[in-house]
Structure formats: C-alpha cells, structure tokens
Amino acid sequence: EADIYQTPRYLVIGTGKKITLECSQTMGHDxxxxxxxxxxxxxxxxxxxxxVNSTEKGDLSSESTVSRIRTEHFPLTLESARPSxxxxxxxxxxxxxGLRTDTxxxxxxxxxxxx
Amino acid sequence: GNSVTQMEGPVTLSEEAFLTINCTYTATGYPSLxxxxxxxxxxxxxLLKATKADDKGSNKGFEATYRKETxxxxxxxxxxxxxxxxxxxxxxxxxxGGTSYGKxxxxxxxxxxxxx
Numbered sequence: 001e002a003d004i005y006q007t008p009r010y011l012v013i014g015t016g017k018k019i020t021l022e023c024s025q026t027m028g029h030d031x032x033x034x035x036x037x038x039x040x041x042x043x044x045x046x047x048x049x050x051x052v053n054s055t056e057k058g059d060l061s062s063e064s065t066v067s068r069i070r071t072e073h074f075p076l077t078l079e080s081a082r083p084s085x086x087x088x089x090x091x092x093x094x095x096x097x098g099l100r101t102d103t104x105x106x107x108x109x110x111x112x113x114x115x
Numbered sequence: 116g117n118s119v120t121q122m123e124g125p126v127t128l129s130e131e132a133f134l135t136i137n138c139t140y141t142a143t144g145y146p147s148l149x150x151x152x153x154x155x156x157x158x159x160x161x162l163l164k165a166t167k168a169d170d171k172g173s174n175k176g177f178e179a180t181y182r183k184e185t186x187x188x189x190x191x192x193x194x195x196x197x198x199x200x201x202x203x204x205x206x207x208x209x210x211x212g213g214t215s216y217g218k219x220x221x222x223x224x225x226x227x228x229x230x231x
Contacts, residue, residue, distance in 0.1 A: 033218075041202060041226075090158055092159075102147040102208045104161075106151075
C-alpha cells in the first residue's frame with residue numbers, strides 16, 4: 001500500500017484567504033502530481049514535479065502555485081481563494097526508477113469549499 | 116493529444132450481475148493503460164493495469180485486456196458485489212520517451228451502484 005498523505009482532508013474557508021494544501025509521501029518517489037477533480041468527477045492535472053526544485057504547470061490552467069523543496073513534500077498554495085476554487089484536490093506520486101514504472105499512487109484528497 | 120472516453124454512466128446493477136464498463140483511447144505509440152477506482156470520500160486506488168498490446172490486467176475479479184486494434188481497454192467482472200459500488204476511471208500514460216510520458220490522462224469516470 002502506498003504511503004501518501006494529504007492534509008487537511010476537508011477545508012471550508014472564506015473568499016480571499018490564503019491556503020496551503022499539504023501533500024507528503026514516504027516512498028522516496030521523485031515525481032509528484034496535483035490533480036483537480038471537479039464536481040462532475042473529471043480529473044485534470046494542474047501541477048507536476050519531476051524532482052526537487054522542479055515544478056511545471058499541468059494541462060488545466062490553475063491560479064494555484066506549488067513548490068518542491070524536499071523530495072517527500074509537494075504543497076499547493078492559493079494566495080487568495082475564490083468560490084471557483086471549490087473542488088477536490090488529489091495529490092499523487094510515482095517513481096521513475098526501475099522498469100516501466102507507470103503507476104501513480106494517490107493520496108486521499110482534500111475537499112476544499114470556498115464560501 | 117491523448118484522450119480517454121468511457122461509457123456514459125451511471126451504471127446500476129444487482130448483486131452477482133455481469134459488469135462491463137467500456138473504455139476507448141486515442142494516443143500515439145504504445146501507452147500504458149489503467150483502471151483506477153475511487154470509493155466515496157477517498158482518493159484513487161489502482162485497480163489494474165496493462166503496459167503492452169494483448170496484456171490482460173486483473174485484480175479482485177476485475178479484468179481488462181489491452182486491445183491495440185480497437186484502441187480499447189474495457190473493464191469486466193463476472194459477478195459484482197455491493198462493495199464494488201464506486202467510481203471507476205480509465206486512464207492512460209503516454210509512451211516512454213514521449214512528451215506525455217508519466218502523466219495520466221483520465222476518462223470522465225463511471226459511477227457504479229450495486230444493489231443487494
């Protein structure tokens with residue numbers, strides 16, 4: 001079983017607040033990802049990282065930012081939350097070592113509601 | 116670019132019924148194909164995967180075969196249980212060496228509800 005953690009699991013905040021969603025993994029995986037899952041269930045890649053000090057924007061444009069200062073930690077920050085940011089945010093990681101390491105392991109998600 | 120299309124949902128079945136969830140994809144080269152499952156209030160869990168044509172992935176009674184000729188990866192289970200009620204996502208990861216390698220492209224998800 002994969003060891004990837006997200007906190008908080010649920011967050012309700014007011015418009016304009018700054019928030020950080022935490023994601024940590026204990027597997028030593030070099031690659032990490034953030035997905036946004038809309039109420040219709042579709043999943044969209046918003047950020048990814050291939051290692052420390054590497055971050056890239058994903059397929060869906062997002063106002064959030066990410067950082068990767070340590071291998072195990074990949075936090076996502078919203079400087080000023082808005083109701084349009086209400087969604088579920090899923091973090092994932094995978095290793096690039098070994099043969100055909102395609103499998104991403106997911107955390108339990110953070111359900112964010114912005115009022 | 117890559118894309119994944121799943122059958123329209125939701126799907127409602129009685130316990131012990133046969134399940135098929137269709138999945139087709141568009142991608143260049145030889146992607147890896149996955150089925151993930153999401154139980155209520157949780158993240159995604161890998162259900163099964165296949166990495167090359169004609170491979171069959173299987174787990175917990177679920178099966179899917181990588182069909183290159185029809186670009187499909189349909190999920191099947193011979194006898195579903197109430198505990199199988201969840202959302203199922205088909206996904207692909209681009210071919211190694213390509214620009215989309217390592218990134219997952221998901222289908223829209225299919226809600227499965229199994230009644231006793």
